[in-house]
Amino acid sequence: xxxxxxxxxxxxxxxxxxxxxxxxxxxxxxxxxxxxxxxxxxxxxxxxxxxxxxxxxxxxxxxxxxxxxxxxxxxxxxxxxxxxxxxxxxxxxxxxxxxxxxxxxxxxxxxxxxxxxxxxxxxxxxxxxxxxxxxxxxxxxxxxxxxxxxxxxxxxxxxxxxxxxxxxxxxxxxxxxxxxxxxxxxxxxxxxxxxxxxxxxxxxxxxxxxxxxxxxxxxxxxxxxxxxxxxxxxxxxxxxxxxxxxxxxxxxxxxxxxxxxxxxxxxxxxxxxxxxxxxxxxxxxxxxxxxxxxxxxxxxxxxxxxxxxxxxxxxxxxxxxxxxxxxx
Amino acid sequence: xxxxxxxxxxxxxxxxxxxxxxxxxxxxxxxxxxxxxxxxxxxxxxxxxxxxxxxxxxxxxxxxxxxxxxxxxxxxxxxxxxxxxxxxxx
Amino acid sequence: xxxxxxxxxxxxxxxxxxxxxxxxxxxxxxxxxxxxxxxxxxxxxxxxxxxxxxxxxxxxxxxxxxxxxxxxxxxxxxxxxxxxxxxxxxxxxxxxxxxxxxxxxxxxxxxxxxxxxxxxxxxxxxxxxxxxxxxxxx
Amino acid sequence: xxxxxxxxxxxxxxxxxxxxxxxxxxxxxxxxxxxxxxxxxxxxxxxxxxxxxxxxxxxxxxxxxxxxxxxxxxxxxxxxxxxxxxxxxxxxxxxxxxxxxxxxxxxxxxxxxxxxxxxxxxxxxxxxx
Numbered sequence: 001x002x003x004x005x006x007x008x009x010x011x012x013x014x015x016x017x018x019x020x021x022x023x024x025x026x027x028x029x030x031x032x033x034x035x036x037x038x039x040x041x042x043x044x045x046x047x048x049x050x051x052x053x054x055x056x057x058x059x060x061x062x063x064x065x066x067x068x069x070x071x072x073x074x075x076x077x078x079x080x081x082x083x084x085x086x087x088x089x090x091x092x093x094x095x096x097x098x099x100x101x102x103x104x105x106x107x108x109x110x111x112x113x114x115x116x117x118x119x120x121x122x123x124x125x126x127x128x129x130x131x132x133x134x135x136x137x138x139x140x141x142x143x144x145x146x147x148x149x150x151x152x153x154x155x156x157x158x159x160x161x162x163x164x165x166x167x168x169x170x171x172x173x174x175x176x177x178x179x180x181x182x183x184x185x186x187x188x189x190x191x192x193x194x195x196x197x198x199x200x201x202x203x204x205x206x207x208x209x210x211x212x213x214x215x216x217x218x219x220x221x222x223x224x225x226x227x228x229x230x231x232x233x234x235x236x237x238x239x240x241x242x243x244x245x246x247x248x249x250x251x252x253x254x255x256x257x258x259x260x261x262x263x264x265x266x267x268x269x270x271x272x273x274x275x276x277x278x279x280x281x282x283x284x285x286x287x288x289x290x291x292x293x294x295x296x297x298x299x300x301x302x303x304x305x306x307x308x309x310x311x312x313x314x315x316x317x318x319x320x321x322x323x324x325x326x327x328x
Numbered sequence: 329x330x331x332x333x334x335x336x337x338x339x340x341x342x343x344x345x346x347x348x349x350x351x352x353x354x355x356x357x358x359x360x361x362x363x364x365x366x367x368x369x370x371x372x373x374x375x376x377x378x379x380x381x382x383x384x385x386x387x388x389x390x391x392x393x394x395x396x397x398x399x400x401x402x403x404x405x406x407x408x409x410x411x412x413x414x415x416x417x418x
Numbered sequence: 419x420x421x422x423x424x425x426x427x428x429x430x431x432x433x434x435x436x437x438x439x440x441x442x443x444x445x446x447x448x449x450x451x452x453x454x455x456x457x458x459x460x461x462x463x464x465x466x467x468x469x470x471x472x473x474x475x476x477x478x479x480x481x482x483x484x485x486x487x488x489x490x491x492x493x494x495x496x497x498x499x500x501x502x503x504x505x506x507x508x509x510x511x512x513x514x515x516x517x518x519x520x521x522x523x524x525x526x527x528x529x530x531x532x533x534x535x536x537x538x539x540x541x542x543x544x545x546x547x548x549x550x551x552x553x554x555x556x
Numbered sequence: 557x558x559x560x561x562x563x564x565x566x567x568x569x570x571x572x573x574x575x576x577x578x579x580x581x582x583x584x585x586x587x588x589x590x591x592x593x594x595x596x597x598x599x600x601x602x603x604x605x606x607x608x609x610x611x612x613x614x615x616x617x618x619x620x621x622x623x624x625x626x627x628x629x630x631x632x633x634x635x636x637x638x639x640x641x642x643x644x645x646x647x648x649x650x651x652x653x654x655x656x657x658x659x660x661x662x663x664x665x666x667x668x669x670x671x672x673x674x675x676x677x678x679x680x681x682x683x684x685x
Contacts, residue, residue: 003426006426013438036460067511097432106426109486134490135494232404
């Protein structure tokens with residue numbers, strides 16, 4: 001099964017190189033994400049598979065399509081020679097393959113990567129943190145600083161997109177104008193399906209301690225529910241429900257919630273992000289801390305993902321109106 | 329029998345992948361992409377059951393939803409883009 | 419023989435990585451470059467997860483009576499990296515949209531030609547930028 | 557009882573797998589988009605419930621996983637035909653012509669959209685097979 005998946009990955013990659021129709025390449029990229037996620041699953045990385053499926057196949061594809069709508073569908077044939085890049089790539093690849101000859105074999109339990117801190121996480125985290133999902137406990141508790149940094153990166157990316165593209169309020173968009181919104185079957189099915197998607201996102205958010213899931217995944221799924229609504233019911237309808245201004249504040253709120261947990265423990269005489277300040281019982285303190293932190297992450301990821309989508313789709317509207325100026 | 333089903337699903341995925349690479353029109357590719365997604369859902373469900381993965385049902389559920397969203401997105405943006413040139417012509 | 423089976427994953431990952439790299443350095447279209455970058459990123463993710471895999475290990479979710487799990491650390495790193503990668507991809511795509519609006523092309527060569535032309539005669543630059551800013555304010 | 561369940565699930569898997577492959581072959585071999593939609597959509601809609609019923613029957617007892625699988629089945633049953641339908645409609649709207657109609661008939665009252673098709677999009681598909 002692994003080998004079949006890897007072979008399909010290779011085929012997809014080669015096809016993605018060769019095809020000049022960028023729409024097709026984007027679709028192939030969606031397939032590639034699905035295959036990658038399935039492969040992650042077969043390597044026991046259930047949380048990563050969750051994230052890759054939601055992010056790679058969902059959000060990234062949608063963003064790329066939104067970009068393609070503006071930049072044109074067909075790629076021109078590259079003029080310069082492809083042999084020099086091919087040689088560079090072959091040499092780099094050969095060097096890397098040579099490097100792997102000394103690497104530990106796949107699945108070797110004595111590999112260096114399995115020796116350092118991981119045994120401690122695996123043995124102690126169920127007792128210390130008290131939640132079964134080790135990925136969540138490492139993510140939100142042991143490596144809380146790291147995750148805080150990542151949340152800031154996401155927040156900054158949202159800011160950067162707003163700065164570069166700008167984001168419109170609901171007044172300037174056209175509710176109900178959409179090419180596929182006139183399909184009755186689609187509208188009905190999406191209406192029925194939407195509550196389940198949002199409910200599933202909440203389940204992923206709250207169940208992240210016990211199974212696969214957590215703030216990152218839940219935020220993305222929640223956002224994709226709104227994106228689906230926006231796609232089917234027309235540009236701007238979702239914007240009336242979640243105004244972009246509100247989203248900006250929500251993104252900041254998530255980061256502030258995360259950092260606030262850290263500051264709270266700092267003011268209580270503990271180290272930054274030391275959850276034991278939150279409660280007397282150390283295990284329940286960890287529970288509360290992880291819950292709050294994951295909530296902060298979820299809110300930030302949701303609002304940033306939706307903000308980025310709004311910025312991209314809103315841009316499409318502007319360019320349609322003003323693209324008539326003569327080319328350079 | 330489980331094994332046979334897994335093999336069948338993988339073979340189908342491969343066939344759909346070939347169609348996605350060949351597909352003369354963009355709609356063919358959409359269809360093939362959708363089919364690969366559905367087959368991935370089935371592969372996770374059946375393969376996860378066969379190999380005893382824990383928590384595979386959640387992932388399959390997520391895949392089913394995301395697959396729908398991405399195929400809707402492809403359709404919407406593709407359709408929209410095609411109407412643009414005709415508007416410019418008028 | 420066991421060597422080949424054990425290293426096969428890495429080799430495929432390297433192939434995919436190089437495919438992404440090839441797209442980035444050889445293709446002229448900026449959107450395609452971003453797609454190549456994403457391919458590269460996805461294969462790097464596979465590399466990390468392969469490193470963390472333990473044969474016979476279980477999903478790192480604590481179950482009573484089991485003590486061989488896959489390494490949770492790479493999972494954590496890659497989980498956050500995936501979400502960060504989509505944000506950076508979004509920023510890249512946003513920049514591409516602006517490039518398209520300014521230069522009216524997303525092909526590298528054409529952008530270079532227009533840039534060179536602008537360096538020679540500064541007038542078009544001055545004309546172009548106020549127009550952009552007006553559009554932003556509206 | 558157990559043997560009966562095993563037999564049922566095994567036959568579900570077999571028929572589901574067979575339907576999968578027929579769908580894949582149909583997707584690859586059929587001459588134009590509308591026949592391919594037919595192949596993919598119809599077989600998937602039957603194969604998915606069969607395979608998932610097979611898994612549910614194969615499990616030792618009814619658990620939370622069975623419920624989740626049931627949800628998957630419902631969602632796939634809802635979304636898959638919808639996606640096929642929407643895709644077909646989009647294709648018709650976008651200017652693909654079904655094989656049954658020759659190119660001269662495409663200006664029917666039902667398919668006015670079909671006339672303003674883009675040649676770069678569907679130039680090759682009718683002549684491929």
